[in-house]
Amino acid sequence: MLSDITLGQFFPRKSVMHRADPRLKICLTVFAIVLIFAAGNFVSLALAVAYIGLGMALSKIPLKMYMKSLKPILFLVVFTAVLNVFYGTGEPLWQWGFLKVTKNGLLNCAFVSIRIIVLILASSVLTFTTSPTQLTDALERLLRPLSKLHVPVHEFAMMMTIALRFVPLLLEETEKIMSAQKARGADMESGGLIQRIKALIPVLIPLFVSAFRRAYDLATAMESRCYHGGEGRTKMKVLRFGGGDWLIAGSAVLALAAFIVLNVVFPPAIVR
Amino acid sequence: MSETILETKNLTYQYGIGTPFEKTAVEDVSISIEKGEFLGVIGHTGSGKSTLIQMLNGLIRPTSGQVLLDGQDIWAEPKKIRAVRFRVGMVFQYPEYQLFEETVLKDIVFGPKNMGLSDEEALARAKEAAAFTGLKEELWEKSPFELSGGEKRRAAIAGVIAMDPDVLILDEPTAGLDPRGRDVLLAQITQYHKKRQNTVMLVSHSMEDIGRTADRLLVMNQSRCAMLAPTKEVFSQSAKLEQMGLRVPQITKIVQELGALGCPVDPSTLTVDDALKQLLPYLKQKLPRKEAGSDAV
Ligand SMILES: Nc1ncnc2c1ncn2[C@@H]1O[C@H](COP(=O)(O)OP(=O)(O)OP(=O)(O)O)[C@@H](O)[C@H]1O
Numbered sequence: 001m002l003s004d005i006t007l008g009q010f011f012p013r014k015s016v017m018h019r020a021d022p023r024l025k026i027c028l029t030v031f032a033i034v035l036i037f038a039a040g041n042f043v044s045l046a047l048a049v050a051y052i053g054l055g056m057a058l059s060k061i062p063l064k065m066y067m068k069s070l071k072p073i074l075f076l077v078v079f080t081a082v083l084n085v086f087y088g089t090g091e092p093l094w095q096w097g098f099l100k101v102t103k104n105g106l107l108n109c110a111f112v113s114i115r116i117i118v119l120i121l122a123s124s125v126l127t128f129t130t131s132p133t134q135l136t137d138a139l140e141r142l143l144r145p146l147s148k149l150h151v152p153v154h155e156f157a158m159m160m161t162i163a164l165r166f167v168p169l170l171l172e173e174t175e176k177i178m179s180a181q182k183a184r185g186a187d188m189e190s191g192g193l194i195q196r197i198k199a200l201i202p203v204l205i206p207l208f209v210s211a212f213r214r215a216y217d218l219a220t221a222m223e224s225r226c227y228h229g230g231e232g233r234t235k236m237k238v239l240r241f242g243g244g245d246w247l248i249a250g251s252a253v254l255a256l257a258a259f260i261v262l263n264v265v266f267p268p269a270i271v272r
Numbered sequence: 273m274s275e276t277i278l279e280t281k282n283l284t285y286q287y288g289i290g291t292p293f294e295k296t297a298v299e300d301v302s303i304s305i306e307k308g309e310f311l312g313v314i315g316h317t318g319s320g321k322s323t324l325i326q327m328l329n330g331l332i333r334p335t336s337g338q339v340l341l342d343g344q345d346i347w348a349e350p351k352k353i354r355a356v357r358f359r360v361g362m363v364f365q366y367p368e369y370q371l372f373e374e375t376v377l378k379d380i381v382f383g384p385k386n387m388g389l390s391d392e393e394a395l396a397r398a399k400e401a402a403a404f405t406g407l408k409e410e411l412w413e414k415s416p417f418e419l420s421g422g423e424k425r426r427a428a429i430a431g432v433i434a435m436d437p438d439v440l441i442l443d444e445p446t447a448g449l450d451p452r453g454r455d456v457l458l459a460q461i462t463q464y465h466k467k468r469q470n471t472v473m474l475v476s477h478s479m480e481d482i483g484r485t486a487d488r489l490l491v492m493n494q495s496r497c498a499m500l501a502p503t504k505e506v507f508s509q510s511a512k513l514e515q516m517g518l519r520v521p522q523i524t525k526i527v528q529e530l531g532a533l534g535c536p537v538d539p540s541t542l543t544v545d546d547a548l549k550q551l552l553p554y555l556k557q558k559l560p561r562k563e564a565g566s567d568a569v
Pocket residue numbers: 287288295296297315316317318319320321322323324
């Protein structure tokens with residue numbers, strides 16, 4: 001089912017992570033991703049993983065959901081892992097023709113896989129705990145300096161909000177139309193490539209028609225409420241950086257300090 | 273008439289299994305639908321009607337339980353599920369959003385063609401179905417997107433009728449139509465049912481529509497089957513229906529209250545015509561000289 005994808009979904013809860021300022025969460029996610037890629041050895045990587053794990057635990061969202069978010073990128077992980085296993089240097093532990101596995105390769109493989117997985121988990125913490133509206137609000141605020149350079153930040157944020165809002169709607173609509181055409185005997189599960197593409201026409205045309213209709217309705221609704229872009233527009237929910245947020249930001253600074261120390265003290269893990 | 277065509281056994285369906293949004297939409301429903309009957313389905317919003325009927329033609333697979341078509345489990349051979357969908361036709365809520373072809377007729381032909389019929393046969397069926405639903409001939413070669421809402425609805429219903437299913441399921445076909453349009457569409461569905469002698473299942477929120485057309489009623493309440501009985505029997509239990517957020521047709525309510533006042537009428541009268549037939553002689557006899565108060569009804 002299309003609705004089984006959890007990557008990028010929002011799960012409303014009451015948790016520390018949900019309450020945190022979305023601007024802070026965006027910055028922290030970027031921070032965590034930088035840590036993962038700056039980690040030179042397993043010890044500092046472990047610290048970065050632990051930091052993200054803490055975020056996951058504080059989000060009060062079951063681990064199962066995080067695991068599900070990994071599903072779409074599983075292929076990528078396996079692919080890079082396999083590549084890395086065979087690209088190590090040093091004494092081969094096992095050899096078959098030109099394929100050889102070395103201790104080095106195994107370590108690299110583990111290192112790179114962990115990196116990708118944790119990268120997705122980190123962004124999942126952000127999207128699971130932050131509603132799309134909050135997310136775009138925060139982005140708009142963070143990017144506001146760019147509007148000095150005549151970048152239409154507000155318009156971009158509005159476009160993103162609308163796009164995000166419409167994704168689940170269109171998914172739902174697609175499922176409905178597919179059911180209706182299946183009820184008329186449309187065959188979408190068998191046949192060759194050409195046949196399958198042809199079978200999509202009865203779904204795509206109604207979908208486009210309805211997307212245009214919705215877009216049209218939305219434009220009318222926005223205009224009739226006098227929407228005229230970002231200038232002079234105020235927010236109903238003003239983002240506020242509270243006491244808890246300072247605490248979280250402080251923890252990030254501490255983590256960064258510890259991370260730098262660990263990264264320097266221990267030798268690098270990736271050897272080519 | 274009492275031959276069973278569709279049967280469900282302990283049918284259960286859950287949405288979003290394994291997510292925080294898990295929801296049991298249909299629970300332990302065991303019903304049998306007879307060949308040739310007109311079955312009405314009522315139940316308040318979210319009671320699981322749409323989910324139930326989507327399982328009857330194999331659009332969604334039950335979480336547990338069985339759907340039997342002529343005694344055969346429809347999921348016994350999942351590869352053959354399309355054959356089931358041709359025999360159990362389904363018209364969705366707001367079916368006009370499924371139109372996609374260049375012309376109305378081409379769209380109606382989509383179903384019959386999927387069944388593997390020849391072009392001529394499919395076209396013949398499409399024309400017949402279009403006529404059945406009262407689509408005027410001058411609309412047949414138009415683009416479906418140029419039709420009015422009601423005409424689109426007719427075209428979409430014709431698209432399913434053209435497959436000539438043994439069981440025709442309609443999910444709120446009259447929603448969003450004007451009163452006249454509702455009456456005409458409903459009359460056409462009843463007429464179609466009479467002519468083809470097939471089984472029709474009609475989901476509706478309008479007790480009046482249901483009362484006028486259905487032989488039997490299936491009442492859904494909180495994902496379960498609350499009642500399955502002849503229409504009159506169901507509508508004679510107004511207290512029970514009201515508990516489920518439903519009600520009896522207006523005219524039935526009036527008749528029941530008149531009955532409580534001592535007027536000799538059948539408390540399960542379902543249509544205004546029936547009520548008139550009973551009330552007029554009574555009123556004439558009660559008010560012999562004055563003008564009979566027939567306008568009051
Ligand atoms: N695609 C879906 N995903 C998750 N839950 C759903 C989905 N479709 C329906 N439900 C839930 O299942 C329950 C039954 O829905 P269903 O559509 O069968 O009700 P209904 O009786 O047809 O209502 P209505 O009269 O409003 O059409 C509802 O609580 C609904 O929220």
